[in-house]
Amino acid sequence: MLTGRQEKLLKLIVENYIKTVKPVSSKALSSKLKCSSATIRNEMAALENLGFIEKTHISSGRVPSDLGYRYYVDNIMVPRELNGEDMLKLKQIFSNNALVLSDAINKSMEIVSELTNYTAIVLGSSSSDNKIAKIEVVPIADNKMIAIIITDKGHVENRNVSIPNNVSKSEVKQTIDIISKLIVGVPLNEVSSVLEFEVKPVIDRYVKEHEALYNAFYSAFSDFAPKPNIRMSGTTNLLMSPEFDDASKIRKILNKFDDKDIIRNIKEDGDGVKTYIGSENNIDEDISVIKTYFYKDGEEGTIALIGPKRMEYDKAEALLNYIKENIGKE
């Protein structure tokens, strides 16, 4: 579809623009393409007709269109190896065995946002194949306890439980025993229904102050269902890019970043690292998103990197690939 020279030209335009953030002129490329600027102008006109490049005004140089970037990413760009220094920084995190997986992912994405100057996002949650392995209830004051659940995949959460006044210690213990017996092995997202339909009847029968006690534990245990949590780092990075040079552009992006619905929507599934350029993503047409799904040991989610459209796609891809691999290994 594109001649060899056109492809070469597109490559030069994209890479030049990524570097300089200025529309690329025919003259600037004539030396690199061993032909005159007039010839390049002709080729540029062809590329523009095909929709790969655009002008910012009638006599301006050329800028890659979304389609142009897309062609570049799919057909021209050579996947880059991660450089040793960057790899080392990330390796250190994943080789720290004490870190829980989700912490390792968060930290590594922080590093990535520093390395790239883009914005990193982790949408993570415990997956619903987490089953309760153990619950632990620890008294910390006369009428206050801490309820802790631990899942078979190693996910841990805790809540307060306020014990109603006129309840004896043995009743509390009895209640905990009943809950514990019935709840172990239950997937996280079914906990609240098991509490309601299996635990409650038993407590009703055996424990005296059942109503108040049941409510106290129910409110503590009922919201353990996997909820995605959002972690962003380097929000600022993206906005330091020279294309975001006026307040309204910056604010537009900031508002999108603030909108949890939009961010949650970044969620990706399927294998592989995918790129969404400009209008291809549903966040903002001035940015590109590169992201991938991960699952490991009961934690799942999406890691994403958001940069300007003129992002270094090869580097971003290499970084996400590396992290995805390491999540798999952990």
Add this chain to the structure above:
Amino acid sequence: MLTGRQEKLLKLIVENYIKTVKPVSSKALSSKLKCSSATIRNEMAALENLGFIEKTHISSGRVPSDLGYRYYVDNIMVPRELNGEDMLKLKQIFSNNALVLSDAINKSMEIVSELTNYTAIVLGSSSSDNKIAKIEVVPIADNKMIAIIITDKGHVENRNVSIPNNVSKSEVKQTIDIISKLIVGVPLNEVSSVLEFEVKPVIDRYVKEHEALYNAFYSAFSDFAPKPNIRMSGTTNLLMSPEFDDASKIRKILNKFDDKDIIRNIKEDGDGVKTYIGSENNIDEDISVIKTYFYKDGEEGTIALIGPKRMEYDKAEALLNYIKENIGKE
């Protein structure tokens, strides 16, 4: 020091400017102060000599100086009652007994940032008077366990432990027992030294594969010392203020928000809600910070609200006061 009329004038200037974000002219106030604009100009000149107001250029209207805001906050502003609607929203959070204190604080500050359109910050950590009440180690795979500590104040944290290969179950159990026995009652910030100087010798003596095992547990337990964590919400809010109308101003603030050292520095101690106007704070001269320290049940920290200098100090103060009170009650 200020005559009654001057005080009245300053009040009008501050409140007018807070509302309109435009320098206040003498003419605009003449109706409200039942005298002519010329008289007001004379009074303004006096206020300017005293340093309470400023001009943006030689023939402009007046804008409050930092000193002017300070005088307004200290001597003119009447402390506001929190309005019922806002109070209700916050009350709902603090009356949710299942929420751990730190979560309740974080959520309430999120609400506050929405109610004010300022940026809310919570710098929280478990305080060093947390003593370990219990440790729990749960196996989740052949060579992987989850270590959980619970403090007497109800603070919970967890880490991974990778069990070295050639180690028997009984040795692991023995090790956990030793650690558990020696570590209960130890304040969080002393855990790592107790591990090193009290636990290690015992393990050395009794457990066979001591070196590898000790290291595995040491790396899991050693970093439980109270570390402040930072929680910001509504970062964007502040930057939507009309005074931040160009990219460089927005970026300046964003950079400061990104600098963890600067944010951690917001830390406040002592009682009461304090206001730092413009140059009084060491974040940025274009903003004001209002903040207060909190301590309750082993959690301590600072909650802060950052707004433009022309913030509604009375409202901000009322909100922080209310939250501080509720933390006390919880």
Add this chain to the structure above:
DNA sequence: AAGTAGCATTCATGGAATAGAAGTGCTAAT
């Protein structure tokens, strides 16, 4: 047929000039 030189054309950019509006400070009168 492909490449190129050359030129008219277009538009962005930045500076200078201008006019109007919004305020102030000051003087003189009340």
Add this chain to the structure above:
DNA sequence: ATTAGCACTTCTATTCCATGAATGCTACTT
């Protein structure tokens, strides 16, 4: 002590250039 009035200053927006950096196209060359 207050105020009316006016000269003065600065901001803002607009217009008008001149310049420079590109392009597209035509006609010429290889």
